[in-house]
Amino acid sequence: MTMAKQKRGHQPVPALANDPAITDLPGYHERVYEMVRRIPSGRVMTYGQIAEILGEGYTPRTIGFVMHAADEAVPWHRVINAQGACSTGRVLLPVDKQQRMLEAEGITFNERGRCDLARYRWSADEQDSAPTQTDESQPSLFAD
């Protein structure tokens, strides 16, 4: 099946987008936080992915803006950029803080600080919280 890359714009979104537990939340920020809280340990979502699911005026940039104010109740470290890397360069945090937290959850990064989105990205539709198993005989599947 051709997994044609969806052009940005209004494409079909995951079923979670219709979940009133999220869409009916009153605050702009709260919808983002609730979405992030559902990301299982060891999985990640991208800013653009969250923005696309929430729709209604949410963009990757605004998601980042909201995440900047996230507190400890929100697993903010599970949100990374579309290239599989952490974007905390403009935040007052240790540069490798986010990556270390993700590695503690079992996510591996290559030498350029990027992880395999194809493996770790949570589609928000699947119920299983475990990432695709890796064959250790192919450690550099996504490197370079």
Next chain:
DNA sequence: AGCGTGACTCTAT
């Protein structure tokens, strides 16, 4: 009420 900023992303070089 306008302008600049930013935990981003896409497209073209």
Next chain:
DNA sequence: GATAGAGCCACGC
């Protein structure tokens, strides 16, 4: 694949 430029929209000043 890395880099540059444009687009994006909520917020604060």
